[in-house]
Structure formats: C-alpha cells, structure tokens
Amino acid sequence: MAFLRILNDLDFWKLATILLAMFGAYVAYRQFVLGRERLKLDLFEKRFAVFVATRRLLTHALKNADITLEQLFEYRGGIAEASFLFDEDITNYLTSIDQKALHLRTVRDTMEPLPVGEARTRAAGEIAELLQWLTSQLPELKVRFAPYLKFRTWR
Numbered sequence: 001m002a003f004l005r006i007l008n009d010l011d012f013w014k015l016a017t018i019l020l021a022m023f024g025a026y027v028a029y030r031q032f033v034l035g036r037e038r039l040k041l042d043l044f045e046k047r048f049a050v051f052v053a054t055r056r057l058l059t060h061a062l063k064n065a066d067i068t069l070e071q072l073f074e075y076r077g078g079i080a081e082a083s084f085l086f087d088e089d090i091t092n093y094l095t096s097i098d099q100k101a102l103h104l105r106t107v108r109d110t111m112e113p114l115p116v117g118e119a120r121t122r123a124a125g126e127i128a129e130l131l132q133w134l135t136s137q138l139p140e141l142k143v144r145f146a147p148y149l150k151f152r153t154w155r
Contacts, residue, residue, distance in 0.1 A: 044149065047085050051145045053078025054094060055138070057101060062135040065127075066108060067101045075101070086148060093144055097137060104130040 057075040061067050076098065083091050104127060111123035 043085065046081065047145070047148050050079050050082050050085065050094070051141070051149065054097060055141055057097070058134055058138050058141065061101070061104070061131060062138065065131055067105055067134075069105060072098070072101055072105060090144060090148065097134070100130055100134055104134065 053075055056078075057067065057071060060071055079094050079098075082094055107123055107126050107130065111120055111127065114120040114123065
C-alpha cells in the first residue's frame, strides 16, 4: 500500500513537471511572437518617418513652387536611415527626389540674377519641369511605400 502511494505521488510530480514545462514553452512562444510583432511596429514607425519626411518635402514643393536649402537638409536628415530600412528601389527613388529638389534649388538660384530674356525663359521652363515632376510624386509616394508600410506584406 505504501508502494502504491509512493507511485501515485511520483506520477503526480511527473505530471506537474510536464505541465509546468508545457506552460513554460507556451510562455516562451508567446514572448517570441510578441517580440516579432514589436519589431514590426518599430520598423513601421521608422519607415513611416521616412515617408512623412518625403511627403513633407513634396508637399512644400507643390504649395510654394520652391524648396529651400533648410527644407532639403531637413529631408536629408529624415531619410538618412532609409538604406537600412528599405530595399534599393526606395533608396534610389529617394535619391532621385533629392537630386531633383537640389537641381530645382540650383536652377532657381541661378535664374534670379538673370535679366529677362532667353536664358531666363529656359531656366523658368526647367523649373516648371522639375516642379511638375516633384509634385507628380505625391500620389506615386503611396504606391512606392505601400509594400513597406502594410503589416500583412513585409519586405
């Protein structure tokens, strides 16, 4: 009889150990899932900040038909980490926006002292083309960033 009682006590502790181990494994799995979701959220926030910096620059170009050097530097600061957060397609796209914005600023600065004439008209045409390209990027921005900002499809 004492032997059966010892055997029952052993079975209870084995069962308790197994249940405790299963509970520990479940908690570890939930921590893993939670960590992965936290990483996604952190990545989203950083990617969205790059999106916002780009949208801010393009919106200003549309609103004021100009981009200041301060705004260009703010944009560059906002996209500085982009190469770590996005694939090459987005980083190349952001670089082209930067180049066009800088070119717009340069052409505008060189046009100001020019007298009315052919050179000034050519510069004004170039400014119009650059502004048209930059402002046309506002709707394109959402299309380009969408795969990186949707939680269901991550790159």
